[in-house]
Amino acid sequence: MLKHYWITAIRNLMRSKLFTSINVVGLSVSIALFMALTGYVAYQFSYDTFYKDAERIYRIDYYEYQQGQPVLQSSRTHDRAALLAGEYLPQIEAVTRVYNEKAYVFTEDVRIVDQDMLFVDSSFFKVFDVKIISGSADNSLIPPKAVMISQSQAKVYFGDADPVGKTIYFNERLPFTITGVFEDIPANSSIDYDFLLSWSTMPFYGWVSKDGDFSFPWTFTFVKLREHATDIAAINNELSRMAAEHIRSLKDRGHTGRYELRPYLDLHTSTTLAGEIKPGINKTVLYALISLAVFILVAAWINYINLSLARSLERADEIGVRKVFGASRLTISGQFVLEACILSVVTFCIGFGLYHLFTGPLSQLLFTNITFASISVTSWLLYAAAFVAGTTLIAFYPANFISKYKPVMILKNKLGTGKGKANVLHQGLMVFQMFLAVAIVGITFIAGRQIKFMHEFDSGFSAGQTISLRAPASTNSDSLRYTRFTSFREEVLQLAAFKSGSASMNIPGQEIRFHDEGIHAVGSENEKKQSFWIMWVDEGYQETFGMTLLGGRNFNSQESGKGNACVINETAARALGYKTPTDAVNTTILTSDNKPVTIVGVWKDYHHESVRKPVEPVIFYHRHPHEYGYYSFNVQSREGNYLAALEEIWRRHYPNDQFIYHFMDRFFEEQYRADELFGKLLSVFSIISISVASLGLFGMASLAMVKRTKEIGVRKVLGASVVNIVLLLCKNYIRLIAISCVFAFPVIYYLTNRWLQDFAYKITISWWMIVLPGAIVLTAALLTIATQTIRAATANPTRSLKEQ
Template sequence: MLKHYWNTAIRNLRRNKLFTIINVIGLSVSIAVFLALISYVKYQFSYDKFYPGGDKIYRIDYYEYQQGLPVLQSARTHDRTALLAASYVPQIEAVARVYNEKAFVFTEDVRLVDQNMLFADSSFFKVFDLKIISGSPDKALTPPNSVMISKSQAKVYFGDEEPVGKTLYFNEHLPFTVTGVFEDVPKNSSMDFDFLLSWSTMPFYGWVSKDGDFNAPWTFTFVKLRDHVADIAAINQALSRMAKEHITTLKKRGHTGRYELRPYESLHTLPGLSGEVKPSTSKTLLYALLSLAVFILVAAWINYINLSLARSIERADEIGVRKVFGASRTAISGQFILEAGILSFTTFLLGLGLYILFTGPLSDILFTHVTFSPTSTITWLLYLFAFVAGTTLIAFYPAHFMSRLKPALILKNKLGSGKGRAGLLHQGLMMFQLFLAVAIVGVTIIAGRQIAFMQQFDSGFNASATISLRAPASTNSDSLRYSRYTSFREDVLQLAAFTAGTASMNIPGEEIRYHDEDVHAVGSKNEKKQSFRIMWIDEGYQETFGMILTGGRNFRDREFGNTCIINETAARALGYANPADAVNTSILTSEHKPVTIVGIWKDYHHESLRKPVDPIIFYYHHPHEYGYYSFQVQSRQGDYLEALEKIWHKHYPNDQFIYYFMDRFFEEQYRSDELFGRLLNLFSVISITVASLGLFGMASLAMVKRTKEIGVRKVLGASVWNILVMLSSSYVKLIAFSCVFAFPLAYYLMYTWLQEFAYKITIQWWMIILPGVIVLAATLLTIAGQSIRAAMANPARSLCDQ
């Protein structure tokens, strides 16, 4: 009997090629997209979940306010915070300070720059339970000039030799002894590092105080709480009491400050603060992608239900004959469910193949810069079981509906018009599918406009013709660093390709490293104070990046010391309604040093449009470490890069030549938004395609059901146009009802998303109406062929066939 059911199911799937092809395409594409999105979202949510006891790890964040308004919201704290935290919060089991840097790390044979390193307390491993391959976690980071290294970098620098006891050199030839090796930190970490340097090294060289201070927040502080600690609010209050009692500069500035715990395992998906190591990912975006994955799969299942219900009239004779010969409802239902099982198993395998294709050979086209979570065989089997079970359950209603058909009515061709409960379900599911299509297209259009707005927005500086080089790390403490740079710049500017050059601590597209919360204008009554970003530059910055001077002058050559340039936002923050009025006035810094403002630059967007323009103070100061050397390029054509590299190695033979095209560097900030837009475009097409496939199949079957009606109408004088309008009107009504619900949803979702941007588009009426027009056009084009064919058919043949 089972073999008979199996053969019958295969025969029915082959016989009804239109039904089978539509469902195979719809379900396989949908499962491929579903798997890709689930894998991507799963990877994003897996960030920082790999440390044992990670749910007890927290980062202490620092917030500073004036009159209740935020002045600073920082992921970093003062370096003395860690030393006092446990005395205020006995629930703390362990605490560790961390300071991140990019370093030039080398031996006699291997020289690599931009290596991820951390200065870390000796208690680091009590907070972060890394797997130690060699060395003592309790003692390895205690002595000054000690370093622990990751397994992969130990292989890079020392090959198969034992690394413990060997020497690595950092930046300006500082020697560090390798005291241990740890397992590589996974890529899905908010804090990348391959080298852990002992914190004691910094006070040993006099870079910081041994006991720390509360002057400025510059280091990360991580704590691990004891078991069963639940009252985080009470801990935050205790930490804030510590801030009030020890940050003495707050009262002087008229500010208030507080500390707050942030769960380490949530760093990647919570809104980012100033000083983050990596940009966070929007949780809203991840949930939106997850919803899209489910919606597209549901749309394919809706296709299956609708086509199965629509095919009931075609299979009515089969069902009637089977019932006359004694087939039970269970047997008939089982036949249809078996067909659904075969179809779902086949489409899952096809979908899995498409997923492998999407995320493998075609990943650079569809999912550029996307990392997917690795999936185990057991997980794949669970996905297969869930999909087959889900599709089979979905098929239960059509099977149940068809098994209830009465043989007498079937054989007398009196099944009715389909306006009962099945008909309502049929219409409701179609409307829901169209609702999803309209909503997704609406979201895509608005997101696309915002992304295009960001890409085309005038950021206020010249990015298209600028190249930036990573400044040499080997000369960080070299007293001749500045003179070496000026010689290098002079040689570069001898090349016809370059017109201007500058050295700066940061470049546009990168968060400005330093800030000062105690800046105010000398003699000003302005009481509003806030965090001013501090940039170190030279006189070439204005010409190289195309800064627009709105008042005063540029720096003069080698104008070190008591002058600065500020942007318009900084002038307003100092209390000047007209920014130009700030020229030749003075400010006092946190060091109580008077500095004269010699120029005002027009505001430019140093970072993405998600953030408002910060008040920035520019000092003439050559970066003592890292930084960038940037040059304006007349044209990207020619071999100027090769010539630039030769000059680099002439002046900096010990440093790698690393360069960035500024326009690409700046656009990296929008990578996640561009990915979101690209995925939305892809899913809009898939959503409309899946909906159109279902409508095509349903329209084909509907024409079969209405053949006699169309013939009668034509005999009574209806024109082809009348028939087309009649056949299309029901679909137009469904789309109209779908739009009523889809338009508000799309508007709400995108209005919420746009609030993440300081500069954004305004949602206009056409952005809401256009998705409905697009889906309507796609629907009418989909059913046009069947409608025209039915309208132009010979009525005599239609009536005779009936």
């Protein structure tokens, strides 16, 4: 008997090629995209989970306010905070300070720039459970000039030899002794590092105080709480008490400050603060992607239900004959459920292949080569079981509905009036499916407009013709560093391809490294104080990046390193209390250490970072970056091999440093990579959503035409034109799409408006942006239906009436 059911189920699926093909395509593509997106989201949520007791690790963040308004929200703290935290909080099991840098790391044989390194306390391994391959977790990072190296980098620098005890050099040939090797940190880490340098090195060289201070927040502080320390609010209160008692500059500035714990496991998906090591990802975006993945799968399941209900009349005779010969409802339902089970197994296998295609050869095209969480055999089996079970379960309703047919009604052809609960559900599911399609297309359209707006937004500086070189690290402590740069720049500017050059600590598209909360104008009545970002630039910055001077003058070369003159931007002028930019020229400001500085010029605001952020007040000092930084040049002609000529000059001046460059327009647009990825994923979903909905409409329209063949024939005989018949057949679908738009339009506006709140500069949502997606989906639906309706409307009525 079971064998008979299997054979019958396979025959039915093979006989109904249109029904089977639509469901196979829709379900297989949907499950493939569902697995791909859940894999991507799972990878994003897996960040930092590889550490033991990661749920007990927290980062201390710092917030500073004036009159309740934030002037600084930083992921970094004062370096002395870590030394006092234990006195205030017995709940702390371990604490460590972390300071990150990109370093030039080399031996006599291997030289690599931009290596990820951290200065850390010797207690680092008590907070972060890193697997030690050689060396001691307790003692290896105690002495000055000690470094532990990752396993992969040990192989890069020393091959198969034991690196422990060997010397490796950093930046300006600072020697460090390797005291241990640790296992590589996974890529899904909020902090990347291949080298751990002992914190004691910094006071040894006199870079920082041994006991730390509360002058300004510049280092990360991580703590590991004891197992039963769960009252985070009480801990935050104690941390804030510590801030109030020890940050003496707060009182001088009329500010308040507080420290607050942030779970380490939330770093990658929480709100980004100033000074983050790596950019995170918006948790709302991840939830949106998961929701869209579920919607696509649900849409495919809705197709299955609708097509199954629509096919019910096609199989009415079969059911009637079975019932006459004694088949029970359970037997008939079982037949349809078995068909659904077979179909779901086949589609999952196809979807499995498509998943590997999407995440493999097509990942660059579809997903910008993003990383997906690896899926174990157990997970695959769970995916398969859930999908097959889900598809089988949703088949119960159409199976149950079909099995209710009474033999006498079937054989007398009394079915298919198009009324009743089944038809209401049928149309309701169709409305929901079209609602999803319209909503996804609408969200995609508005997100695409915002992304286009970001790319075309006038950032206020010249990026298209600017190239930036990573400044040399080998001369960090060289007293002649600035002199060497000016010689290098002069030789470069002798080339016809280059117009101007500048050295700066940071370049547009990169967060400014330093800030000062204590700056105020001398004699100003403005009581508002806030964090001013500090940029180190030279006299070439204005011309190289196309700054617009609104008042005063540019720097001159004689002001280099003296720190008694500055240029500010418009926002800084307003923050200091000046009504116009020219009012600020030749006035004096005091820094946090009460040093007087004269404002010699005001530049027009430009967007140093993405349009997600408002323009911040920036103070520019003429100071050459003492570590790394960038050397930028404005290119006036790209003819000839100008890059090779630039590299040749570089190697003459900086033979120990690699030639690394960025085209500024590409570097600046890197900030929008996450938004572009989101937009690209939405575009893929829109196409799939419309395709799945269209497949369902095509199938239902085909079956509807079969059911209404006689009606169409009668209408043609009575004089109805092809246009009248097409409008009649499409009228119901247009009504359903209109209903779906009524529900979709408010959802589109609400969700996109919420998403746009994350941008300081954004598009305005107009009514046509919301209505257009409905028109697009309506057009796609009508084009899909038109092929079947026109075919039915132009058919010979005598043949259709004769066949009936």
